[in-house]
Each structure stands twice: as structure tokens, then as C-alpha cells.
Amino acid sequence: MALQYAILSLLSQDEGSGYDLLKAFEHSVANFWSASHPQIYKELAALERRGMVTHRRVVQQGRPNKKIFRITAEGRAELLRWLRKRHGIEGHNSITTLKAFTLHLLEPEEALAKLEEFREDARAELKHYQGIEKDLAPKAKNGDPVMLASYLSLLFGLNYARGYLRWSEQAAELLRERMARPVRKARTA
Amino acid sequence: MALQYAILSLLSQDEGSGYDLLKAFEHSVANFWSASHPQIYKELAALERRGMVTHRRVVQQGRPNKKIFRITAEGRAELLRWLRKRHGIEGHNSITTLKAFTLHLLEPEEALAKLEEFREDARAELKHYQGIEKDLAPKAKNGDPVMLASYLSLLFGLNYARGYLRWSEQAAELLRERMARPVRKARTA
DNA sequence: TGCTACATGTAAAATGTTACATGATTCG
DNA sequence: CGAATCATGTAACATTTTACATGTAGCA
DSSP, rough: HHHHHHHHHHHHHOOOHHHHHHHHHHTTTTTTOOOOOHHHHHHHHHHHHSSSSEEEOOOOOSOEEEEEEEEEEHHHHHHHHHHOOOOOOOOOHHHHHHHHGGGGGSHHHHHHHHHHHHHHHHHHHHHHHHHHHHHHHHHHSSSSSSHHHHHHHHHHHHHHHHHHHHHHHHHHHHHHHHHHSOOOOOOOO | OOHHHHHHHHHHHHOOOOHHHHHHHHTTTTTOOOOOOOHHHHHHHHHTTTSEEEEEEOOOSSSEEEEEEEEHHHHHHHHHHHHSOOOOOOOOOOHHHEEEHHHGGGGGHHHHHHHHHHHHHHHHHHHHHHHHHHHHHHHHSOOHHHHHHHHHHHHHHHHHHHHHHHHHHHHHHHHHHHHHHHOOOOOOO
């Protein structure tokens, strides 16, 4: 359902083909949304049936023809209605958190190694976003509202990666404390 | 697929019925995982077929009978195999980020109000977790490994909410800057 | 008397992924 | 010559949500 709004949002910036949308999901908005190509084509068809988008066929030589989709006035209105609704904080299913919750199955040393893995992943992710941010920041500060909105969504990802990193360090810290000062399970007879 | 591991993880702490699991997904682990009851019953059946869990029937008077599920040795081994695998940072589809990305459709004033909504939601969420944290922190520091693992997963949620809050404030700040010092779109003929 | 908790399921619909299918062009 | 890019779709499968279905006990 929400994928339709992701598509409408992308089309609200610029018209494009299903393939263009696919590339956007793989690159520019991979940060916060992903979709496979069959799903994109399915949702585009559904959106067209509902009058939210239209397309024109573009014949090309040497490469496959394509359909360029454009958002309609109704599509734009629908997107706005959705944007204005209040959704609250969404709880997503987080593999990492589930793993943290399951960490008691590992011996402390291995658990610590696992947290170290999380930390490495987070640092890599953070560096990645920081690279993009450096590029985008000046453009966003002086660019049009579309640029600013893109930048705000990037900042969300950046913040997330930062929180992830801080958490992995904090968690490792707690585990290390525990290892240094182990807990007696019961009276040591 | 991953839901099976969430179920195995819960059962690795304590045996329980499908209904117990449902309540866990609604409360204790709602933070990072959710599931509907049909899905839980289906996955329990699948896990049992694969020998990962077994159940015994408990007959009750005055209320429906129940099936208490228990993880098997193979289930535990499978859960450990999964835990040890490296998953990397998972990209989830975030409604909030999508909305941030779409914010250019609103006039700056309304966009700012939207960000203020995000901030309110984040503050509420953060307060909620902080309440739980106060309760759990002492128990986690002196409790068993299961307690510590639960605590680590709570910390993840806490960090997330903090990041969300900081982002919403940062985003509002950027927008306010922009409103004070608006951008000229092109040469003003 | 009506709502909530307890407790488990099936059926149908929606949503998403993976595999299958095609076919030219460009780059290394 | 093999892989990647461009470009769109179908089919099969997997996963998830919502609606349907049932029935007791306790609380307000």
C-alpha cells in the first residue's frame, strides 16, 4: 500500500519509467525505501487504473521502448492527503534488535564479538551517508524545496546510523562491565 | 521467515502458547517486532513440522484449552546458526522518511507543523522507553544474561527514539533557516 | 448487557520476492 | 566473448493482514 505513495512521491518530483523508479529505489532513496521491479510494475498498473498516473509510450531505437509515467492532479491530491495524515512512529521489525534480544544464547566473548560486528557495519553505513551528505549539504542549503526535502530524508538515515553505532558501543560497554564483575546466580553453597 | 526466529527466540527464554507469544509481540517485544495471530499460529505449525518446536495440550476449565510450545534441541541449534550469521544493516521502509522526502509539496509553514508532529511523537516514544528503562536498568545490571539481552534490545529502541527526536529538531531548524533567508529561484527578471 | 481477556483456528485478499522470459547495446 | 545496462512483463511462490468463526468467564 505504502509503496504506491513512494511511487507517487518520486513521480511528484519528475516523470519517469518503471525502470527509472527501480533505479531510484536502488540508489537515491535506497536509504529509506526499496522495491523489486515486479512490484513496481504492478503498482504502476494499479495506480493507472485508479487514475493516479498516466503514461505515454516512448519508442526508442537500439533499446527497448519505454513508458514514461506522470502523476495526475488526482494523484497529487491523494499523495497530499496521505502526507497530511498522522501516522505516528512506526514500529518496524528489526533483525539487529532481535539478535540483541537473543544474545543470551552466546557466551559473553562471542556476544561481544557479535556486537563488534554490529559496530563495524554501523561505521561503514555512517561513513557512506557522511560521504553523500558532504555532497548534498551545500546544494540543499541553496537549492529548491525538493532538494531540501531529499536532504532531510538523508539526515534521517544519517541519524539512524549514528544511533546504531552509539548503541553498539554502549551495548559492548555494558557487556564488558558484566564480564569484569560477573553475577553470582545463587548462593555459592 | 524471520518471524520464525522471533518465535524461537521467545521460546528460548520460556515455553508458551500461541496466545502468550501474541501478547509478547504486543508488549514485551513490541519495541522491535510485531506479528498478527494468524501468522503466529501458522509459523508455529510450520516450526513443528520442521521439528523446531513441540507442544503439549493443556486442558483448562472455564477457558479454552491451550497448547504450550517448547523449543527443541534442533530449534535451539537452528536459532544459534541464524544468530551467528552476519546480516549487515537492514534497510527498512520508513514512512516518516518517505514523508520527509515528500515535504516539498507543502508550504514551509505546514511542513514545519508536520515536523513538529514528528517531534511530539518522538518525545512521547522516548518518554515511554525511558519509563521502561528506569524499571529494567537495575534488574539488567544484576540479573541473568536473558535480562541483559532484553535490556540491550530496549536500549536500541531508546537510541532510535532519541535519533528520531534529534532529527525532527534538526530538520525543523533547517527549514526555519530557509524560511528566514529564502532562495531566489532564478534571476528576478 | 456489553466489553475485555482468554484461546485457537480458517479463508480470502493484499503485498512482496524469486524465477522465468526476451532481446539489443555497450564496455572491458 | 561475457557481463552489465536498458526495459518490461508474467508466473509461481511466500508472507502478511483482515475478516470470519466460536465460546466461556469476569468486570463494569
